[in-house]
Amino acid sequence: MNRRTLLQSLAALPLVSVSLSLLPGRRAAAAPAAGQPPAPASPPTEKELQNSWKSLLDADADVATTTEPLKLTPAEWKRRLTPEAYHVLREEGTERAGTSLLLEEHRAGVFVCAGCSLPLFTSAMKFDSGTGWPSFFTSIAGVLGMTRDLQLGVPRTEYHCIRCGGHHGHVFEDGPKPTGLRYCNNGVALRFIPKLSSGSAPKAPPRPGKLPGKS
């Protein structure tokens, strides 16, 4: 190859890549056809919901910021919890269907463990299952432990808070997209924290005498 041919080959290279990007097939994938409305935005994936859960929480919200185990004696738990929450969280009880105020909770925010304030679910993960218990199709990542439960003679998957070990509910495989799962949670085992500030609102000053992130 002489010098002149080499220069001609090099000069031709950018033209090749430009012409490839202008091929009709490639353009069709990138933009809707003329006169067509843009395709509706697809719903967020499970990963996106799990990665963005902090956007539904105010910066000064009273939540646990660590999964470091919280171990208390039964007497200490009794002082800390209502009798109903103690029965569910510490004795694997089940609240009566249709009794939770959280069934009608539709504000944006985060659901934390009533025992230890660890964030477990967000409003974006909640759906109306019609069962009478607050239901979610996924959870915040890494906050739930699972066990096989044979209490009713049929194997079920029990789940609990990974920080305090408190029982929350059972997970079933009849939930909606994108996971097909239904986390059937006792409302009394949860505390809801609504998001009060919008992203651009000025932050409230820290409350005196309170350490951030402690529960």
Ligand SMILES: [Zn+2]
């Ligand atoms: Zn907990």
